[in-house]
Amino acid sequence: MMNLQSITPPSGPLATLAEAKSYLRISDTQDDAEIASLIQALSDRAESWTGRAFLTQTWALWLDRVPGELINASRVLALPRPPLVSVTHVKTYDPAGSATTLNPSNYFVDAVAEPGRVVFNQEYSWPGSLRSVRAVEVQYVAGYGDATAVPAAIREGLLLWLKVLFAGRTKLLESDESSNGLVDLHKMEMPPQTLSLWKPYQLMRL
Structure with missing residues (x-):
């Protein structure tokens, strides 16, 4: 039996808060915590879905x-x-x-x-x-290195999905049970644009 253990996790998400806000065309700070939470969740989703390590x-x-x-x-x-x-x-x-x-x-x-x-x-x-x-x-x-070394398609796919989530004011699922207004990214259908960008990087699972 094999078991994979994380020793040193990535130093941060695949995109910064500033990059995400620029992409979303947001200048105020009232949604910063929500945006940062979504960026991290989408970064984790990108790695788990593709089976890759992006940041070192x-x-x-x-x-x-x-x-x-x-x-x-x-x-x-x-x-x-x-x-x-x-x-x-x-x-x-x-x-x-x-x-x-x-x-x-x-x-x-x-x-x-x-x-x-x-x-x-x-x-x-x-x-x-x-x-x-x-x-x-x-x-x-x-890993590929820092965020600037990550393939552009991965980062673009993340920002596209973030835009979809934020447009619908989607909040993350914080428990094992679904509740009103919350969503589990692993159960949510991936936007077609993100899928097309991430698909070439998905590892074949035997």
Whole structure:
């Protein structure tokens, strides 16, 4: 079993409040909190829908055991949330919880592939005794950089959706239960313009 853990989240949303207000042609400040909340929610939605990391962030991929493909021929481990920037470390944990950091010479980091990959050397032998859960940790950095490095289509799609939401004075769902005037972005139909801009960046889910 694999588990993805956020170590360092993005430093902010994909667009600033000033950019959003300029796009919406708003100059007063009375709706700043609502606009900022929508920007953050749409930034999160963009990442979850496309399966990508846009702003620089750090993740840890935990494996409960060493998958067969890492022991046998391919020895390739794909890392979620591309684009991959770098691998910070690969660690194994014994039954007592003691960590051993793999020497980087034991694997190759392919940051060009999408998603990025860690390719372990054929000569490397995994420890014979590992704990039964969270036995292997791969910590890595992903993302395009800051907001200015994010593909323009992603940011444009976000602002278009923001305009639709704000025009309808849509407020975010803040609980698990729907209530009057609130909406869950994950259940809301994406505007066609946003869909056409984001679709080329959506990762294929097998």
